[in-house]
Ligand code: RNT
């Protein structure tokens with residue numbers, strides 16, 4: 073049935089000059105960096121009991137992963153329900169310590185992530201990494217931009233330790249490791265000086281990126297942000313700061329589509345950034361009125377982001393990670409829906425006849441351009457997606473959901 077429908081649908085797409093087989097091949101090479109923090113509401117395992125830094129996971133759906141083993145089990149469940157080959161995105165706060173052991177974040181070492189490396193090796197995943205500059209008693213307000221030299225040094229040392237850990241991931245897993253730095257530093261109300269902290273941010277970053285590290289294997293990115301909860305008036309790591317700093321220092325900008333003014337779109341930024349950077353990184357998320365990190369949907373902006381990646385011929389230059397944390401619904405379901413939607417949006421984009429659409433634009437034939445784009449919206453996408461699932465030995469329709477609910481009843485329900 074799936075095959076017959078695929079064949080028929082493929083010939084419909086072909087009428088628009090779309091090569092479906094080619095699209096599926098490319099989709100299979102599209103790897104997404106799966107954020108570990110959806111599974112435990114961004115708490116981590118290094119002792120923090122609440123989330124700080126102006127970000128929030130809301131809801132108290134049962135089943136939160138309480139330790140590394142539970143989180144790994146949950147990620148395994150997720151991996152079993154999504155097609156394709158992906159990467160894992162860890163935060164430093166997910167270090168796994170031996171019984172009775174604990175070190176502060178400035179003293180983290182590769183060995184504290186060995187369990188994750190073993191996990192990733194067995195499953196053929198690469199690992200991306202993030203220093204955790206929040207949910208910590210030295211991150212009450214400012215971190216890398218603090219006026220307190222000791223605090224600044226603590227976080228610089230933390231970031232340097234993380235670069236070393238990223239190198240370890242890259243070496244062990246035989247693929248690059250993206251190391252993304254995001255700081256929550258900012259102010260609730262109108263600053264006196266916007267300059268002092270930004271200058272310190274520049275100096276702290278200089279210290280970090282000028283350390284000795286393997287630039288072919290570890291890609292450092294900086295993530296900008298326009299505001300956070302309690303940081304409404306000023307963030308140190310603004311978009312202009314990150315754009316300028318990363319361009320000048322030949323590192324990657326990371327664009328999170330929840331981190332801009334509401335009418336600004338990341339889809340419109342990608343082509344520009346690609347003109348000035350060999351590679352860029354994304355956090356694909358869904359802001360609802362604020363940087364709320366809702367589960368990614370198969371919506372217009374997600375499709376438009378993927379469309380830009382394909383239209384710019386940049387599938388190997390844009391490193392796509394996800395960043396959402398919804399604690400109000402089953403967390404495995406949140407992951408599966410968000411990941412699949414990013415993939416569906418990519419498939420949708422791969423199923424556009426980019427060359428002929430570009431040509432219509434150049435010929436100023438905007439009438440036909442709109443006509444085709446609108447026709448394509450109702451082509452039998454379902455059949456192509458299902459065929460891809462089948463190629464990956466997955467069932468179609470709501471089958472994945474039954475599996476998630478079964479896991480909820482058998483596993484998640486046991487968690488307090
Ligand atoms: C916060 C940033 C950042 C975090 C994660 C947990 O607004 O988006 O990427 O969400 O590092």
Ligand code: ZN
Pocket residue numbers: 295328355395
């Ligand atoms: Zn983010």
